[in-house]
Amino acid sequence: MASLPFLHGRERHTLGRGVSWGPGWAWWLRNRWAVMGLWGVALAGAAVTLGPWLWRTDPAFQGVYQGGDLSLRLAPPSLDHPLGTDAFGRDVLARLLQGGRISLGIGLAAALLGVGTGVVVGGMVGYVGGLADALVMRIADTLLAFPKLVLLVSLAALFGPSIPLVIGTLALSQWPVGARLARGEVLALRQRPFVEAARALGFSRRRILFGHVLPNAAAPLLVIFPLSVGEAVVMEASLSFLGLGVQPPLASWGNMAAEGLNPLAEGAWWVSAFPGLALVAVVLSFNLVSEGLRETLNPRGLRGHS
Numbered sequence: 001m002a003s004l005p006f007l008h009g010r011e012r013h014t015l016g017r018g019v020s021w022g023p024g025w026a027w028w029l030r031n032r033w034a035v036m037g038l039w040g041v042a043l044a045g046a047a048v049t050l051g052p053w054l055w056r057t058d059p060a061f062q063g064v065y066q067g068g069d070l071s072l073r074l075a076p077p078s079l080d081h082p083l084g085t086d087a088f089g090r091d092v093l094a095r096l097l098q099g100g101r102i103s104l105g106i107g108l109a110a111a112l113l114g115v116g117t118g119v120v121v122g123g124m125v126g127y128v129g130g131l132a133d134a135l136v137m138r139i140a141d142t143l144l145a146f147p148k149l150v151l152l153v154s155l156a157a158l159f160g161p162s163i164p165l166v167i168g169t170l171a172l173s174q175w176p177v178g179a180r181l182a183r184g185e186v187l188a189l190r191q192r193p194f195v196e197a198a199r200a201l202g203f204s205r206r207r208i209l210f211g212h213v214l215p216n217a218a219a220p221l222l223v224i225f226p227l228s229v230g231e232a233v234v235m236e237a238s239l240s241f242l243g244l245g246v247q248p249p250l251a252s253w254g255n256m257a258a259e260g261l262n263p264l265a266e267g268a269w270w271v272s273a274f275p276g277l278a279l280v281a282v283v284l285s286f287n288l289v290s291e292g293l294r295e296t297l298n299p300r301g302l303r304g305h306s
Contacts, residue, residue, distance in 0.1 A: 031295065037288025041226075044282045048104055051097035059098040060249050063089025074268040084270040087263055092256075096274055099251035104282065106163065106246075107233035110170035115228050117171065118178025119214065119221055126183035127190055127209050137183070140176035148173045149238060156244035166245050170232045181224060185217035192216075219297040223290055230286035237279055253279045 029035065063072030063085065072089030075081055083092040122140075125133040143151070155169045189195060190213060198208045233253075239245030240254025248255060253275040260272025 031292055033288050034292025034295070037285045037292060040281060040285025041289055044100065044104065044278075044285065048097055048100035052094075052101070055093055055097060057091045057094040059090060059094035059251055061090060065089075074263055074266060074271070076268075077270055083274050084268070086256075086259060086271045087268075092270060092274055095251040095256060096253075096278060099246075099253045099256050099275060100278060100282075102163075102246055102250060103233055103236055103253045103279075106167055106170070106236045106252075107229045109167045110232040110236070111174060111225060111228040113167065114171035114174025114232075115178040115221070115225055118175035118180075119182040121175070122179030122182035123186050123209055123214050123217070125179075126186035127205065127213060133183070136179065140179050143173070143176045148235065152235060152239055153242065153244060156239055161239075161244045161247055163246060166236055166239060170235055173235070174228050174232065177224060177228070178221070181220055182214070182217060185220060186213055189213050189216055223294045223297065226286040226290040226293065230283040230290075233279065233286075234283055 061067070063069045065088065067089070069089065072085050074087055075085040075089075077084045081091050081093065083096060085091055086095070121136060125136045151173060152169050155172075156165060159165055186209070195208060195212060198212055203211075236245055236252065237254030237257070240252045241258045243255075243258070245254055246252035248259075256275040257272045257279075260268070260270075260275070263271045
């Protein structure tokens with residue numbers, strides 16, 4: 001009876017891949033790109049969380065109309081406005097921080113909901129098999145066959161733009177990937193000795209799945225989560241850029257970039273450039289973190305860099 005927790009603990013410690021956490025994280029610290037990505041994610045999170053308290057400027061204040069100061073319209077970067085102002089005299093830095101909080105919040109919520117749902121559903125049908133497995137996988141294949149942006153635009157145009165709808169549609173586009181990956185891992189693990197031992201001891205299917213199988217499938221699922229966050233941030237920015245995502249006066253990096261198109265003709269490059277650069281930096285950071293996790297949890301990759 002005591003042998004099963006020991007086996008499970010050992011499997012969980014190695015994440016089912018034969019790679020212990022200690023050497024993996026030691027390698028992580030030597031991988032400058034992975035560390036750079038982690039720092040990028042941490043700095044972005046700190047900026048959007050603490051920024052509004054450190055930079056106390058109202059992102060909705062329209063200096064052109066509310067203050068009557070026409071000199072604030074498309075003012076270039078200065079000490080008073082480090083990233084300049086937009087066509088309404090609003091501070092770009094304040095709106096960038098507000099937009100980052102919304103964009104990153106939507107990306108994290110959509111990835112958690114989508115990947116989490118996919119992992120649970122894919123793990124369950126992969127372990128049970130049969131008709132449920134075939135049906136769920138055909139639904140996932142159907143969703144994967146649609147171009148994601150077309151699907152998201154269609155749903156947003158059909159139901160109207162709102163933040164909950166954006167999160168829901170992004171999660172809908174994310175769950176098939178998590179479901180297929182979790183299903184594949186469960187299919188590979190459900191015949192392992194520690195699972196057979198759990199069955200022999202009379203453990204329930206739910207206990208075996210959530211207590212033994214899915215924890216040992218954590219490695220590839222950890223890798224796809226940062227990728228899913230980055231993809232969700234890009235998709236949200238695309239919807240907001242098209243006017244089908246976050247609606248003004250709330251800022252997101254997507255609608256800020258859209259609002260900066262007309263000012264480009266007047267030489268006001270900063271209105272769209274800074275949200276675009278923030279978007280690129282954050283998505284690149286999440287991708288670097290995902291790549292670092294893949295290399296850390298991959299025994300071949302780890303041996304190749306040792």
